[in-house]
Amino acid sequence: SLMEQETEALDIDPIWTTSRTARQIYALTEVEKDITRLLYLAASSISLLTLPQTDEPDDNLPQGEERSEQFVLEVSEYFERLDSIQSAIRSSLAHIRHARIAPSAINAPPPGFVPPSLGVGLPQSDGDDGKKNxxxxxxxxxxxxxxxxxxxxxxxxxxxxxxxxxxxxxxxxx
CATH class of the missing domain: 1.20.5 (Single alpha-helices involved in coiled-coils or other helix-helix interfaces)
Structure with missing residues (x-):
């Protein structure tokens, strides 16, 4: 809802509002959270489709008509989240295209790469072993x-x- 978005906007660390790129990164972290919620909704929806006789006592699943209503609510939220994820990913891709970021700049780090504990530094030459981390x-x-x-x-x-x-x-x- 609009009220939730406004409240959430007040909770955002100001660093995420400093540039368009920062806002895009923040939006992608929100997509990651939405994917987690999406997986939860999928699992919950599937459990609502099972026969009530197979429910475990600690499942706390609704019974009868209430079960169908809950299923409809969760599936509706599932597709809303899926749509918002798709929109956010398309927006991020459009930003990358607009910024003309080279694909080599967004490649994943090499296997076994461990980022430094105090942030990202400048790239170092191979001879600076003591300073590379x-x-x-x-x-x-x-x-x-x-x-x-x-x-x-x-x-x-x-x-x-x-x-x-x-x-x-x-x-x-x-």
């Missing part, structure tokens, strides 16, 4: 540390230069 945050911390070291050394040099007596030419008086 570092994320963007780690790279920023290293940059800030080196900038801090440079600033400290600069202050130390200025302090040393200020504490030295000025070198004047010493003339030997006769």
């Amino acid at each position: 570092r994320g963007l945050q780690e790279e920023r911390i290293e940059r800030d540390t080196w900038q801090g070291i440079l600033a400290a050394l600069t202050r130390l040099k200025v302090a040393q230069d200020a504490s030295k007596p000025p070198e004047s030419s010493t003339l030997i008086e006769e």
Whole structure:
């Protein structure tokens, strides 16, 4: 419903509203949730089609006419979800086509790939084995540390230069 969408829009982390691509990624995560719900509805609908005599006591399935009504409700929601999933996927594909993203840019990572724990970093050359699993945050911390070291050394040099007596030419008086 519109009210649920507005309430949900208020709950969205602002990072997902920063760009069209971010909104598309968020929409795809919602599709993933919808697929989970779709599978649940399919399983539930199938269980409603079974004979009531085969129900387990802990199934909590409705009986009689109520069972048919519940089946109709769940199948209706199933097809609504399926339609929304199809629309969202088509929208995402249209976005990818519009953005002219190269297929090579959206390939899956190699088998066994484990993403860094602190986020995605810049691609590293093969020679940087120690740095290959570092994320963007780690790279920023290293940059800030080196900038801090440079600033400290600069202050130390200025302090040393200020504490030295000025070198004047010493003339030997006769």
